[in-house]
Amino acid sequence: MAGWRPVLAATTGALLLAGCSGGASDDEPKAEGTPKKSSGASPSASPANEPYTLAEDRAPKTRAEAVAFVRELTVRPDYFGTGYRKRDPFESDPAEWAVLGEDCLWRREALPGTVLASLTRAYELPAKGGKGPVYLSLTVTVHQDVVSARRDMAGSLEEALRCPGQQLNATDQVLGLFSRADAFTDGRTVISDDDLTETGTWVAGGGKAHPFDWYKFRMGPVTVAATALHGSGRTADEDSTVTTDMGKGMTFVAASIDGRGKAGDASATAEPTEKKGAGQ
């Protein structure tokens, strides 16, 4: 009966987690591994009655429209906090996206038929005052319809279950991933149709482990995802601020997509500007 005690420990830990996820209050009880879904993800003090969303009929319909849509979105570095700047290369090829293989290794591949465009932008908070750099990415993906976007969210949830450890590239690994998604209709502190949060740690080349965050929102057929690879030298509170600020930046992007849908300019035609992103 070797399994008895460890199971107990695992479930107790989950209970703590479940006890704290989903809240947005300052006196939130602190528990290790708690997804810091703090007020940063929701700039308004009270939960809104409507999620940030994009109606399917206001979303881009063609690849050209979708590429224009993702490129026209403004995502300024300071959305994520003071001191962030663009990395070079800044934008990925919108005809590719990252796919987690059966071997738990991320690779960039051509978009499947269900995805119209996907653009990743890269940012960094340079090292300063004994604190290591933060590498942040923001990806906006236009799916062909809402159902495809829902399947993509389900797939993202499945990834952490399938591969709790993932290889980002030749040197970087993320470990101990835990993710959960809450639909707006579940009534939790959620700002888009479906909010996914994933936390874990990342390790570069066998070095020390630092926090890793991945947030993903779904707004109708569009998903917005951000990752942050925290550098060394931060206290738990400072790491928490990095995460919160990333959530804030995503909220600006979400609000801008929501606003474009409401303004009716989502389907404005634009020439596809086929700029070669070097990818990652």
Next chain:
Amino acid sequence: MSEPLRSSDPSRIAGFRLLRRLGAGGMGVVYLGRTDSGALAAVKVIRGEGAGDEDFRARFAREVELARRVDSPWVVPVLDADAESREPWLATAFVPGPSIAEAVAAHGPLPSQAVRILGGLLAGALDAVHTAGLVHRDVKPGNVLLALDGPRLIDFGIARAADDTALTASGLVVGTPGFLAPEQAQGQPATSASDVFALGCVLAYASTGTPPFGTGTPDALVYRTVHDEPELGRVEGELRTLVERCLAKEPDSRPTADDIRGLLADDAPDASGGWLPDSVARMVAARAAESLAFPDVEPTVVDDPAVPARHPGRRRLLLAGGALLLAGGGTGAAVWASGDDKKPSASSGRPVYVLGVHTTAGTAEAAVSRGSERAARLAVAQHNATPKRSYDLKVKVLADKGDADTARAVARTFTADRDVVAVLGPVAELPMQRAAAVYGAAGLTHVSSTTGQQDYFLTSPKTSFQTGPAHAALGGWIALQAVVTNQVVPAGVVIDRSGGPAMQDQGTQVVGNWRNVLKSEVVPRVVAEDTDDGPKAVRDLLAADVKAFVYLGPLAATVRTAQALATARFTGPRWMQHQLYGSDFPRLAGTAGDGWYVVTDAVDPSVLTTKRAKDFTAAWRKRYGIAPEPYVTEAYDSVKMLLAEFARTVPAGARRRPVRSDLAVRLAKVKYQGIARTYAFGDFHQYDNSSTGWADETFVHEVRGGRFRQLGSLGDLHRAAESQS
């Protein structure tokens, strides 16, 4: 479902030897009797006001005379009667079967074919009653008993006194609100068309498991019956059209009983019970077998003068819905006749405090809502039967609609009523999450026994409590069952998001434990909400050659998975999500459901051997006529715990009122021994499972033969495995 005779009871009435009491009400007592030839009979003896009333006697005699003319195999026959006796009495054949109300409560709605058969035969029964010149006036699920060859209509119109009524804002009505026709509800005389309306309600109830005008106070029911359209849920096709016609507001627009019989005539049953679902047929057969075991002579018990509620006052009966059972298996009788807790005597001089029950209306939460209400009523009735109590309690039930606004509105109503001292509920997740803040702000303590998300603590850290484990914990315990029963094999786990966030809570733990603790292979699949991707996920996992299966999703998707796995001849261990315990899964999945497990904190106390469990089961049976349903034990524990701690906040002697917030302070530190578990609360006021006791407080049920059967606690299973190895 029956109790021994008392010393005050006669041992014989005319040709009937009396064996047991089946029930008691305002009109008198119903006994189980046996004729000299050995046949069982239900003998109703009129006592009290009715017996001395000449008008009553005359009407009783006339109606008995008419009833003897009723000629239908589906109406319980009158065997004998005497209107002239000092205590007039009436004997009818005894039908040992369960009522529709009990069958549906225990096994869920009936399949549409069974409802059609029921409708045809009951229409025949009513036609016979109407032809004899009678109007039944109280057709309802509790007055239709089930036998293998068809239903039996009982309690047809006789000996129902004018005060056998429900009190509503508009006055007295005869019959049972919720099954009353609009004209009857408005105080007009009942006609044969009123019986047809009630028949429509019964058929809707049998089809959906809920009365078509909902549940609630008599006033609310009467209002809805008169003004609202019926809620017919999944009643479909011709049957729906027919039920809608029966439920026409205008009596002249309804079909006659004979019309209905004609429309449903092609659906005749055989005598084998094949028209009933297997689970119900087994229930019917079991009751029949039990009735054979009734002894011929039993010792009587001495009346206990300390129990005041034996002969409930007239006012209580009025509020009870006027549903005195005339005759029959003592099935419904216990429900209606065992005293009512709604109105403790106001003349006692004792203060009256209110226990709120915060439920959710609608089919999805119907079972837990009803169970919570029943648990509260039983606990409160027990309190009010305590001779030396210093205060009386009453129950107030309010239902939200499952959304934030109505949940908060219910909480505001409770918190605004200064007599409300504690609340059981809310029963559903979103209401718990949102109403908690209202309760917290008002300092009103509430306990939810049926939710497993713990968001409430953030907005209400002082007065909100949860007596059920987190969904995540229950998910983790699936892996524990696999360990203790030696079923650690590669598993496929499907998280179907259509089932809501609790699917992830459970699934994440199953996957994590399977991989990290059991060190076994696990293949997870997440199915997007509102897609039809479940079957493909199941096929993928079968193709991956998994040896165990966990499907965490809504009922229909899980049933479909059971069928797919049966078709694929998959025989490895299979688990469903814990919230499906007590659901329709066994009936819907049929034999494909056999062998599925569910791991839950919800206990079936009727199979436990401890004294507490036996006492509770007996009390429940006595009051409600059936074994405790899923989730009622935990609700009852929660109420008893609340009331026990509340008692300690009531100032002794003085006329001061207890301070609301004192209860939460006590509860946070409580260690309460319930029927099958000990309750204590953790830092977030959640059910504390950080000790090892929970293994004995978490139960594995297996679906077998059309129902959930409790295999034992995880601790039991573990010890059994240890003793074998």
